[in-house]
Amino acid sequence: MKVAFAAVLLLCLVLSSSFFQVSTASSAFCTSKCARRCAKAGMKDRCMKFCGICCSKCRCVPSGTYGNKHECPCYRDLKNSKGKGKCP
Template sequence: MKVVFASVLLVCLVLSSSFLEISMAGSDLCDSKCGQRCAKAGVKDRCLKFCGICCEKCKCVPSGTYGNKHECPCYRDLKNSKGKDKCP
């Protein structure tokens, strides 16, 4: 019984570490794309925050530092509570 429990525990640890790596890779992708997107922003920390939120939800960030939102419809269509664009 102890061997079975140890085996199951080991398999769970290996699987959880692989899922963590996958989620971290997605976060790194968003960080780099948002860094490019917000390179010329006046309030860079706020731009990076909202771009990161939009990237995590939509899994894409438009190219360039402004515009090109047609490349990512989800990113383009996210609105804040006042009905304005949420994503920079």
Template sequence: MANKKFVTFFFFLVLLIVPFVFIATAAPGRIRGMEVYCRSRCRGRCAKAGFQDRCLKYCGICCRQCKCVPSGTFGNKHQCPCYRDKLSSKGKPKCP
């Protein structure tokens, strides 16, 4: 009888732990994938910017939040409405 209780307890314990293991191992890949995507898209977007470090910083922030970056080095913001509509605290466009 005690052996059956132990097996049942162990079975439920495994059912509780296994999903967390899959979540913990799957999430970093998606995060790294988004970082690689944002880095490459923002490099292209900021290629002709006068202040590249600032452009890359804000483009990266906008990309992570919006999950998209408009094509080209300027304009085309209609391709990513979230990117287009982000404003700074001063009411100016936040995303380059």
């Protein structure tokens, strides 16, 4: 019984570490894509914040510093509480 418990515990540890690596990779992806997207923004910190939120939900960021939202419909369609576009 102890061996089976140890095997299950080891399996859980391996799986959780692989999920951590995937989430770290996706945050690096979002950071680099949002840095390009927000390069010319007047308020870079605000742009990076909202771009990061949108990227983590949609897993994509449109190319360029403005427009091109047709490349990522999820990013384009996210709205704030006032019904306006959330993503920069």
